[in-house]
Amino acid sequence: MFLPTLLLSLYALCCKAQLRTHKCVHHHLHIELPNENTRSVQLYGNEAEPKEMKETTDEQAPLKSTSRRRLTKSNIRIHTEFSSALAASTAPLDVNIRAWTEQAVTYWQSALKVEPVSTLSFSLTCKSLIDGPWDDGSTATQCVEYVATEQCNAGETIPSAWLKGGRKCTSCYASSPSSCTGCTDIAAGAGLANKDYAILVTAENTATCQASTSTLGYASPCKYDQFDRPILGHINYCPLAMATASSNIAVAAGKHELAHALGFTSGTFAYFRDPTTSPLAPRTTRDAAGTPPSSAKVCADGNTRTVVTPNINTLIGPMTVRDFPHAYKISTPNVVKAAKEHFNCATQDGMELENQPTSAAASCWGSHWEQRALHTELMTPVTDESSVVSTFTLGFFEDTGWYEADYTKAEPLPWGKNKGCNFLSDSCNTGTKSSPTMMLQNEGYFCNEAYVSGAQSTATMTGCSHNGNFKSYCSLSTYSAALPSAFQHFLNNKNGGALAELDYCPIYAGFSNGDCSDTTHQSANNINYYGDLYGSTSKCLRGTMIHTGYTLPSKELSTCAAVVCSADKSSATLTLKDSSGGSQAVTCLAAEKGTGKTLTNFLGQVLCPDLEVYCPTTTTTFVSWYKNQTIVPGTSGSPTGSPNGDPTTPPSTAPAPSSSKDDGLGKENLPAKGDAVMASVSFVIMYCSILAVWVVGMV
Ligand SMILES: [Zn+2]
Numbered sequence: 001m002f003l004p005t006l007l008l009s010l011y012a013l014c015c016k017a018q019l020r021t022h023k024c025v026h027h028h029l030h031i032e033l034p035n036e037n038t039r040s041v042q043l044y045g046n047e048a049e050p051k052e053m054k055e056t057t058d059e060q061a062p063l064k065s066t067s068r069r070r071l072t073k074s075n076i077r078i079h080t081e082f083s084s085a086l087a088a089s090t091a092p093l094d095v096n097i098r099a100w101t102e103q104a105v106t107y108w109q110s111a112l113k114v115e116p117v118s119t120l121s122f123s124l125t126c127k128s129l130i131d132g133p134w135d136d137g138s139t140a141t142q143c144v145e146y147v148a149t150e151q152c153n154a155g156e157t158i159p160s161a162w163l164k165g166g167r168k169c170t171s172c173y174a175s176s177p178s179s180c181t182g183c184t185d186i187a188a189g190a191g192l193a194n195k196d197y198a199i200l201v202t203a204e205n206t207a208t209c210q211a212s213t214s215t216l217g218y219a220s221p222c223k224y225d226q227f228d229r230p231i232l233g234h235i236n237y238c239p240l241a242m243a244t245a246s247s248n249i250a251v252a253a254g255k256h257e258l259a260h261a262l263g264f265t266s267g268t269f270a271y272f273r274d275p276t277t278s279p280l281a282p283r284t285t286r287d288a289a290g291t292p293p294s295s296a297k298v299c300a301d302g303n304t305r306t307v308v309t310p311n312i313n314t315l316i317g318p319m320t321v322r323d324f325p326h327a328y329k330i331s332t333p334n335v336v337k338a339a340k341e342h343f344n345c346a347t348q349d350g351m352e353l354e355n356q357p358t359s360a361a362a363s364c365w366g367s368h369w370e371q372r373a374l375h376t377e378l379m380t381p382v383t384d385e386s387s388v389v390s391t392f393t394l395g396f397f398e399d400t401g402w403y404e405a406d407y408t409k410a411e412p413l414p415w416g417k418n419k420g421c422n423f424l425s426d427s428c429n430t431g432t433k434s435s436p437t438m439m440l441q442n443e444g445y446f447c448n449e450a451y452v453s454g455a456q457s458t459a460t461m462t463g464c465s466h467n468g469n470f471k472s473y474c475s476l477s478t479y480s481a482a483l484p485s486a487f488q489h490f491l492n493n494k495n496g497g498a499l500a501e502l503d504y505c506p507i508y509a510g511f512s513n514g515d516c517s518d519t520t521h522q523s524a525n526n527i528n529y530y531g532d533l534y535g536s537t538s539k540c541l542r543g544t545m546i547h548t549g550y551t552l553p554s555k556e557l558s559t560c561a562a563v564v565c566s567a568d569k570s571s572a573t574l575t576l577k578d579s580s581g582g583s584q585a586v587t588c589l590a591a592e593k594g595t596g597k598t599l600t601n602f603l604g605q606v607l608c609p610d611l612e613v614y615c616p617t618t619t620t621t622f623v624s625w626y627k628n629q630t631i632v633p634g635t636s637g638s639p640t641g642s643p644n645g646d647p648t649t650p651p652s653t654a655p656a657p658s659s660s661k662d663d664g665l666g667k668e669n670l671p672a673k674g675d676a677v678m679a680s681v682s683f684v685i686m687y688c689s690i691l692a693v694w695v696v697g698m699v
Pocket residue numbers: 024025026256260367368381688
C-alpha cells in the first residue's frame with residue numbers, strides 16, 4: 001500500500017530527541033590532600049620497616065644503581081565498606097547500588113596494580129601536640145590528644161578497627177621538661193588485612209544531593225600513604241537521582257567516582273611520583289613538610305589564584321587552545337604517548353583538562369578530560385551510555401607513580417581516533433562563520449543544522465553518532481545571549497551546541513530511543529518502513545533506504561542494522577529487515593566507505609560505514625612509556641523512535657541547550673536557555689565533588 005499522506009504523518013510523528021547524558025560536576029570546596037594528618041605510613045610487602053617501597057632486582061640484570069629494576073606490583077585489592085544502612089537494605093535501588101559499586105570495584109581491581117600492603121591501617125589524627133624535651137630525656141614533639149572521631153571527608157566515620165594505635169594523656173603541660181599525667185595507650189585495631197585501598201560507600205540524600213535533585217553522587221580520596229597514594233576514599237550516591245539512571249550510566253558513574261577517589265582529581269597532580277626512580281621521587285619538588293610549591297596562575301575560569309602548582313613535567317598551562325586562552329594539559333609520559341598515538345599527532349604535548357568550570361574556586365584546572373577532545377571517555381565531565389575507559393585514563397593512573405596499569409583493560413575510544421593534530425587544534429567549524437564547514441560532519445561529529453521534526457519537506461536529515469551506536473540528530477541550539485567569544489562558531493553568536501563542555505560545538509547526539517542495540521525499539525514489520533533491525537550487533541547506518549512501495553526519502557536518514565564484521569575486519573555484512581520481516585543483507589568492503597549500496601525489497605541506498613569505527617579492534621596495543629625504562633635512585637534520543645521509528649511515539653521537539661548548572665559556581669557569561677528552541681531535556685547532573693574537610697589544627 002502506498003499512501004503519500006501516511007509518509008507525511010510518519011515524518012510528523014517523529015523523534016524523541018533527548019540528550020542521553022549525565023554530568024559530573026565537581027564542586028570542590030576544599031581538597032583534603034596529603035599532609036601530616038592524612039598520611040598514614042603503610043608496611044609494604046614483608047618489610048619490617050616502612051622505609052621505602054619494596055623492590056626486587058631483575059635477576060637477569062646486573063646489580064647496579066642504574067640497572068633496570070622493577071617494583072613488584074599486584075592487582076589492587078579494594079575493600080568496599082557500605083554504610084550500615086546501605087548494607088542492610090533490601091530496597092531494590094540499594095541492592096542495585098551495591099551491585100553497581102561492586103562492578104566498578106571489580107573493574108578497577110583488574111585494571112590497576114599497586115605494591116601490596118600487608119595490612120592497611122590509618123593513623124590517628126592528632127589534635128594536640130606538645131614539644132619536648134620530656135622528663136625521660138627525649139626531645140621529640142609528641143601528640144598527646146587525638147580527634148574524638150576519625151572521619152573521611154568530615155563526614156564518614158572510619159571504623160576503629162582500621163586505625164593505628166596511639167597514646168593519649170588527660171593532662172599535659174609544656175615546660176622544661178614537659179610532662180603528662182593520666183596517659184593511656186590506645187590499642188591499634190586489626191587493620192584491613194590484604195587490602196591496598198578502602199572505599200566507604202553511602203547512599204544518603206545529603207544537602208549536596210538536595211542542592212540539585214539530579215545529582216548522582218560525589219567522591220574523593222581522604223587518606224594517603226607515605227608516597228601520597230590515596231588509600232581511603234568515600235563515595236556518596238544520591239539515591240533520588242540514582243533511581244533514574246540506566247544500569248549502564250549507573251555503573252559508569254560508579255567507575256567514574258571510584259576513579260576520582262583513587263586519585264583522578266585536580267589536587268593530587270602536584271603529588272605524583274616518578275616510577276622511574278626508587279624510592280618514588282616526587283615529580284614536583286616539595287618543601288621540608290612534603291608540600292609542593294604554590295604560584296599565581298590564571299585559572300580555566302579566567303581568575304588568577306595562588307594554587308599548589310605541579311611541575312611542567314605533570315601539568316602545563318595556561319595556554320591557548322582553539323582560541324580558549326586558559327587551557328591546561330596533563331603532560332605526563334603515558335598521557336602524552338596516548339595522545340600522540342590516539343590522534344596520530346606526533347607533536348601533541350599533553351591532554352587537555354576540561355576548560356569549563358566544573359569545579360569551584362579550589363580547583364584551577366579541573367578534574368576531568370576535556371569533553372571536546374575525548375568526548376566519550378569515562379573521565380570527561382559528561383557521561384553517556386558510550387563511556388569507555390581508554391588508554392588516557394589508564395595512562396594517567398600509571399603516571400601518578402602509584403599504580404601500574406593493565407592496558408588490556410582499556411576500551412577502544414572512537415572519538416578522534418586517527419583524526420590528526422587538526423582535530424585538537426582547529427575549531428569544529430573549519431569554514432567561516434557565515435559559511436560553516438563542520439569538521440568530520442559525514443562521520444557523525446560536528447554539524448550545524450538544528451534538528452527539526454516534521455513532514456518530509458520540512459524535516460532535517462538525521463545522522464549517526466560518531467561511534468555508530470545511535471541514530472542521532474544535530475544538537476545545534478540557540479541561546480538567549482551570546483556565547484563566550486572563544487566558543488562563537490557561527491555568525492549568530494547565540495548559536496551553539498547543547499553542551500558547554502564540548503566547547504558549544506554542535507554534534508550528532510543520540511536520540512533517546514536511538515540506541516541500535518536496544519531491541520525494545522523494534523517496530524512491527526508493517527510499520528518498520530526504513531528497515532530497522534535492532535540488536536546486540538546493530539549499528540546506525542546512513543542512507544535513503546525505505547521499503548519498496550513507499551516514496552524515496554528526499555533527505556538522508558539513519559537506520560539501525562545488524563553489522564557483522566569479517567574476521568580480518570576487511571568487510572562487513574549489513575542486514576536490514578524488509579516489509580515482511582525478512583533479512584536483506586549487503587556486504588561492504590573497508591575501501592567502500594561512503595559508497596551507496598542497494599538492497600532487495602528496498603528503494604534508495606545504504607552508505608557503507610567506516611569499518612575502522614564499525615569493526616574496531618577490541619584489544620589495545622598500547623605499551624606503557626615506562627616499559628624498559630631504567631629505574632634510577634630517587635630522593636626520597638529518534639525517528640518515531642528515530643525519524644524512522646515507531647509511529648505511535650508522540651512527537652517531540654529538539655533538545656534544550658545545556659542550562660546553567662545549579663551548582664552555585666557562578667559561571668560567568670553563561671547564556672541562559674533560549675526560549676525559541678527549548679523543550680524538555682533531562683540532564684542528570686552528577687556531582688562528583690571533593691567534600692570540604694577542615695584539618696583539625698594543631699595546638
Ligand atoms: Zn567527575
